[in-house]
Structure formats: structure tokens, C-alpha cells
Amino acid sequence: MLDWIKNINKEYPEFWKLYLSKFEKKSNRFVVLSTETTGLSLEKDVILSFGSFSIINNSIVIGDSFETVIAQYKFFHENGISNEFTIETKMKKMGESEAIQSLVEFIGNSVLVGHHIDFDVEMINAALERLDCGRLKNEALDIDVMHRKLLDINNKQFSLEELCDIYKLPKSDRNSSSEDAYKIGLLFLKLKSRLGLN
Amino acid sequence: MNSIAEHIADFLKKYPPFDNLTFQELSEIATSIRVINLEKHKVLFQINDVLHDSFYVVASGVINLSVIADAEETLLNKCYEGDIFGLRPFFAKNNYMMTAKAREESIIYAIPIAVFRPFVANNSEVLDFLLHSFATNTSNPSDKENLRGKLISDNVYFSNQQSEMQYFQSLTYNIAPITATASSIVQEAAQLMTNSLSTSVLVCENNLPIGIVTNTDMCSKIATGRFPITTTLDKIMSSPVVTVIENVSLAEAQLLMLKYNVTHLCVTQDGTDKSAVKGVISEHDLIVAQASNPGVLIKEIKRSQTPKDLKGIRERLTELIQKSISKNIPLSHVNNLASEINLAIIKRSVELSILDLGSPPARYAWLSIGSQGRKEQLLTTDQDSMLIFEDVTAEKYRDVKDYFLKLGKRTTAILEKVGYGYCTYGHMASNMLWCKSLTDWTNQYNSWMNTPGENSNQLSSIFFDFEIVIGENKIEEVIENVVFNNIKNNTLLFDFLGNEALRKNSPLTFFKKFNVEEKGPNKDKFDIKTRALMPLIDGARLFSLSYNLRGVNNTYLRFKQLAITDPRNSEIYLNCAKAFLTLSKFRTMEGLKNDNSGQYINMQELSKANKEILKNALAPMDELEDLIKNKFQLTQFS
Numbered sequence: 001m002l003d004w005i006k007n008i009n010k011e012y013p014e015f016w017k018l019y020l021s022k023f024e025k026k027s028n029r030f031v032v033l034s035t036e037t038t039g040l041s042l043e044k045d046v047i048l049s050f051g052s053f054s055i056i057n058n059s060i061v062i063g064d065s066f067e068t069v070i071a072q073y074k075f076f077h078e079n080g081i082s083n084e085f086t087i088e089t090k091m092k093k094m095g096e097s098e099a100i101q102s103l104v105e106f107i108g109n110s111v112l113v114g115h116h117i118d119f120d121v122e123m124i125n126a127a128l129e130r131l132d133c134g135r136l137k138n139e140a141l142d143i144d145v146m147h148r149k150l151l152d153i154n155n156k157q158f159s160l161e162e163l164c165d166i167y168k169l170p171k172s173d174r175n176s177s178s179e180d181a182y183k184i185g186l187l188f189l190k191l192k193s194r195l196g197l198n
Numbered sequence: 199m200n201s202i203a204e205h206i207a208d209f210l211k212k213y214p215p216f217d218n219l220t221f222q223e224l225s226e227i228a229t230s231i232r233v234i235n236l237e238k239h240k241v242l243f244q245i246n247d248v249l250h251d252s253f254y255v256v257a258s259g260v261i262n263l264s265v266i267a268d269a270e271e272t273l274l275n276k277c278y279e280g281d282i283f284g285l286r287p288f289f290a291k292n293n294y295m296m297t298a299k300a301r302e303e304s305i306i307y308a309i310p311i312a313v314f315r316p317f318v319a320n321n322s323e324v325l326d327f328l329l330h331s332f333a334t335n336t337s338n339p340s341d342k343e344n345l346r347g348k349l350i351s352d353n354v355y356f357s358n359q360q361s362e363m364q365y366f367q368s369l370t371y372n373i374a375p376i377t378a379t380a381s382s383i384v385q386e387a388a389q390l391m392t393n394s395l396s397t398s399v400l401v402c403e404n405n406l407p408i409g410i411v412t413n414t415d416m417c418s419k420i421a422t423g424r425f426p427i428t429t430t431l432d433k434i435m436s437s438p439v440v441t442v443i444e445n446v447s448l449a450e451a452q453l454l455m456l457k458y459n460v461t462h463l464c465v466t467q468d469g470t471d472k473s474a475v476k477g478v479i480s481e482h483d484l485i486v487a488q489a490s491n492p493g494v495l496i497k498e499i500k501r502s503q504t505p506k507d508l509k510g511i512r513e514r515l516t517e518l519i520q521k522s523i524s525k526n527i528p529l530s531h532v533n534n535l536a537s538e539i540n541l542a543i544i545k546r547s548v549e550l551s552i553l554d555l556g557s558p559p560a561r562y563a564w565l566s567i568g569s570q571g572r573k574e575q576l577l578t579t580d581q582d583s584m585l586i587f588e589d590v591t592a593e594k595y596r597d598v599k600d601y602f603l604k605l606g607k608r609t610t611a612i613l614e615k616v617g618y619g620y621c622t623y624g625h626m627a628s629n630m631l632w633c634k635s636l637t638d639w640t641n642q643y644n645s646w647m648n649t650p651g652e653n654s655n656q657l658s659s660i661f662f663d664f665e666i667v668i669g670e671n672k673i674e675e676v677i678e679n680v681v682f683n684n685i686k687n688n689t690l691l692f693d694f695l696g697n698e699a700l701r702k703n704s705p706l707t708f709f710k711k712f713n714v715e716e717k718g719p720n721k722d723k724f725d726i727k728t729r730a731l732m733p734l735i736d737g738a739r740l741f742s743l744s745y746n747l748r749g750v751n752n753t754y755l756r757f758k759q760l761a762i763t764d765p766r767n768s769e770i771y772l773n774c775a776k777a778f779l780t781l782s783k784f785r786t787m788e789g790l791k792n793d794n795s796g797q798y799i800n801m802q803e804l805s806k807a808n809k810e811i812l813k814n815a816l817a818p819m820d821e822l823e824d825l826i827k828n829k830f831q832l833t834q835f836s
Binding site for chain 1: 200201202203205206228229230231232233234235237240258303305308
């Protein structure tokens, strides 16, 4: 009678099964994640790029990173947007399915950290659905929530720029998912020590 | 491809030694970097920590590098953006020699040594830079200035703190300089200088200085034959003359001489050459001033033959202390210095007694206890001492004990003549109770510490503050070991000492007024010793015993050390250390003013501001008291 559950399991791609198996152990690795999307709609919009670093032992490990630009030629074409940036950029380019698969492999069972991470996770979940996979199982921490918890503020949200100002992070004129992820990582370290999390 | 690694490489490229590497190499290095965020006051590594596998570059913020000596943290260097530090793992195997601590919230890059080493090996400029940084060992401030931003020394250097003291001394100089007019003949002036053994003559007009002729001028302008000896002074004088105001300090005078490259300074009424001449400072005066420094006092002590000589030196010490306090030299420095001199005086007193009595029949140790043992005796308060002699055979015992008692009597008598009064409780080596063999002393400490409160020889906590003056160091070590062996798990003793520390009367009344004496000769005065200083001293002793801090006897240093050992309560300890200095200063000033022990502060003479300062210094006592109550279950004796 429960065969249908097994059947669903069988439909999952290999990489997703591997991902699920990683959750047997608990991780002490955090992964800071920043995504760039075309908009805020889970149905209509798509992810343009990922920037991601791991944090181990309270330090950002620069080498342990994942970043890519996703080539969304189909989406651009349908919406009449120019493809120029995607074509010109010197960054690594991947198709959506390949990018999502690499990302899932990269994050494994780590705790995700981001700014308004729920949205990032939902965007990824939407993309995962297109690949016939389940939803992400990782725990996720939102630096905005951490910041509000620290100051006991409930009625206001803070943008990443505002947080950078508050914690006096050096500004940079460059703007990319990686850059954002790096800032989020630093903010996370600061908030983590202030909140006394270990 | 890693865009953040490239940003970091861009950052590193700006600073040595990374500017010697190509962008490609730097990107490669940056890929293996870890980024660390340090909260303010967070320690990255400290002395004796095992070496990390990385060295560090400051990305933002400030890191302080410091060493700790005598429980005092001495800042070696500050690292700003782009500075590298923590190079020790490159060149040495032993543990860190310094502490790196964030002065403000900082972000630093940790570069793994293993990754960087190949670049060092392949690039001699990088190697040179690192070697140079590591080995830079300069105490020359101008050197340090030049190196700023390029090199961060990883080695330890000290300047002797005591030498700073002398620079605040005021100068004595010739207040009746010989003067001459511009038209005086050189030969006459030279004769005048020779007659009065002076090295200079001031050239004045209407008593205003217009120039100076010194030995150097005579040598370079007359003896060389450039001018005949019949010429007039205005031809050879140095003009204008460098003038200073009266009461110039040694440091200032030295600076001016260096700045203007002269050997003489003219003292005038208002410090300009438009006012009347008051005197001349020569280089020789500076040398003389430097000679009346603490080191010279100690040398004189070693040479003195009679109690009277020592008394004279002790009086000069008092003067020095007074001067130092009025010049706002940190009291901890003054304490260090005074204790060294006190120690030397006591040592010499023992030596003088031995010269009289003949050499001792057995090995011994003369220990200072109480305030002398704690090295915080600024005033001539009473003397406390004990004497331990080695165990001898039964038939010799009588003679030996007899000799050391005599030694004790004679020495304490000398010290009394010098100005240290006898201890009212008889805690002196002249008392047969406190002059005994090593075995007797060991038993004494054992019984004190294991059955406190039951003993006929009431345990006085001052016996835990001892410092060897003269004799065998090994004997002191033995007693120290006895003390620290007995301390382990000895709740009873801590209970007893804790209660001792708390039993003192509180310094402030319920209404936050000073609790002054109600009767007796010191009516309406504040007993700063028992009400304020003793609780701090007792508390410091109690905690340092319980944390096993050996070799730190000084209350101030004990608190400082405790702040390091027990970081959770460091704030309380540091406040106490500060309060102790403030209170000691009050006591010392009162004592100097009235030539007594300064135990009682006359509140009427205290200004309102000083009263506030005094009251604030009493605040940390409450916190300390709570800490004692929390840490030690005080039940048995309360």
C-alpha cells in the first residue's frame, strides 16, 4: 500500500539521494549563501547567480567556496531581456540544473546562513522541483533575524546595506552574489560572537 | 575562479611583503586564506600558546601586541590595516612570546604557513622582509618611527621603566653664573672662568643675556689661533644664547641641549632672553642630576657603615617619593623603586649586625613580612620580619638560636634607628617566637594552616606575605612549598582567611558618609589603613593563595595577575588594583604631610573633589567582598 512512497523515492536523481544521506550526521560547517534573482516571484522569476562560502571554526574559508552565474537564456528570451551580461562575464557559467546540482553538493548538510535566507531557500526549492527533487532540509539562519534578536527589534527589517553600515563593514563598489555572501559571512561572525553562539 | 580571493589579493598587493609577489601568486595564496572576525578585547594568541599554523594580516581594525611582565601588560606594538604579525611559526618552534589582542573589533586574514612558505623560499625579498620583521629588535624610538607601517617586531624588548623616573627630577644648577660684557677681553674672561672653575661665561648687557662663551668656544676659536687672546668676547661668543625658564626638568634640559646642539643653557626669569639672568645649566649639572637617581642611592646604602648613614638615605628616599608623587609618576613605579631601596636598607642592616657579631654559625634566611614583604612600604611604617635558620644538631642548637636572636635584636635596633618603628605585635626576628629553625617553622605553618583559629600563636595573615632579604633562597623556597602544599583543598583555611578579610569595619556608613573614628586621639579622622586598605590587601592575598599565584606578593600586582588568571572577574580585580593605588596615594600623601604612618586621614583637610575620589575608590571593595562570599563558603568562623 505504501508502494507509492517508494516509487517517489525512486524517481529522485542520484545527487539528491546522496544529499539526503548526508543528514545522518550533524554538521559543524556553516555555508553562507547569497542568490541573485530576476525578481521576487517564486513562480515567474529565476535565479541568476550563486555566491557561497563555508564558515568553519569561526573563520571564513575562502578556498571552500562556490560561485556561478546561471545562464537563463530561455527566460531572458521569453521576457525580452538582453543576454549581454551572461555572455560577457568571465565568471563560471552553468545551466540551471547543473548549477543547482553543484550547489546542493556544495552545501551538503551544513547550516545555511543568509540575508532573508527563506526567500533564497524557496527559490532553490522551486528550481529543485523542476528537477523532480524534494525540498532543502538544511537548517537556515537569517542574519537580519539575528540582528533584530540582538537588539530586540520586531517591527522593522534591515537590508544588507543597512546591516553593513551598522556593523561598520568596509563598503565595496563591486556588486555580486559572492561579494554579498562575503559580507553576510562577516556579519554572521560578528553577530555570532555578540549573541554568544558557539 | 573565486572573486573574493581576487579582492583579497588586491588588498594584499598594496602591502609589503606581498607587493613582491605577482597577482597570480597572491590569488593562489588568497584562496587558502581564512577570514577571522575578532571582537574587541578578544585574544588571538597569547604568551606560551602553541604556535598556530598561520600568520596574520590585519584587514581592518587594530591588533595590540603585548608582553606581560610582573603582571603588567606592556604594549610592544600596534598593528593596523595591512600589517603582518604572528611570524614566529616561520622561524621558531617554541611557543608564542607575546599576546595578540584586538584593540577594537577587527577582521584579520589567516595565511597558512604551509601555503606561504614556498613563496618565501623562492623570493629572497619576501624572506628578507620577514626575517627583518621578526628580528627587528630596537628600543630606539626614531628607528621605530621609520619602520612604522613596514615592520612589526615579533621580538621582545624592554626599556627599563625605572630609568624614566629620573627624567622628572628637577635640576640643581649654578645660580650665580659668571658674567661679562661684550667688550671684555677674552684673556680676562678665561682667567675668570679658570678662577671660578666654571665652563662658561655669560655675556650680558644690562643683565640681559646676549651670548655665551664656553670652553668649546675657547678651544675652537682661541686655541686654534683664529682669534688672538686680546680680542673681545663679542667676537667669539655664541649668540643668541638658548634660554630656559626656572624649574626646568632634567628631561626638558636634555631635550633642549640636543635640539640646539649646545652644552649650556641660560636660565632667565621668564625663559626668554629679554629677562634677567638667573643661572646657567651645564651638561655637568645633568650628569649630577642623573647621579642622584635610585641606583646611586642603592650604591650608597651598600657602602654605609652606620645606622645614621642609612637614616640619611632613607630620608632622601622620602624626598624622592614625595617628588615623584607630586610629579604624578605612577604609584606602581614608585612602589617598585621604594621597595628596592627599603630592601637594600634592611639587607645592609643585617650585614652591619653580622659585621659586629661575626659570621653566622648556620645558613639562614631573613624574610621581610607584612608591607615590606609585599613591597608596598612607602612611608616609614613599622618593621615586620622573621628569621629561619637551617636545622642543626641538638648540642649546637642553643648556640645557634642564641646567635640568630642576637642578630635579630641588633638588626631591628638598627632599623629602628633608621626610622622603621618596632612592630607593636612583636612580629620581628628579634622575638624568639619568630626566629626559629626550619623544622619549627614548617611545623608552625602546618599547624597554622591546618588548624586555623585554634592556635595559641594567633595566625597573622602577614606571615603569608614574605620576601627574602638576605640569606639562603632555598630556605624561602622550602617555606613557600610548605604554604602551597597546605593550601590544596584547604577549605578551612580559606574560610578563616575569608572571614579575616571580611571582618574589617565598613568604610562608609549607611548614609554613605565616611565612617570616622568616634573617640580617641584620632577622633573624626578616617582610618584608611584598617577600613580601606586592609580589606583589599587581605582580599588580594586570599585570592592569590587560592589561585596558587606564587611569587607575586604585591597587592597591586596580585590583582593584576588575578585579572589575567581569572578573566571572568577581571573587571573587579582591575578596579581593586586601581582603587588600591588611589588609596595608597592618599595614605602616602597624608603620611608625608604629617611625617607619620598616614593611617588616619584628616577629613577636614580634604577638598571636596578629593573626598569624591576617595569615596569612589572605596566602591570596588563591595564587589570584592561579594566575590569572596561567593567563592568561599564562609561558615566555620563567621
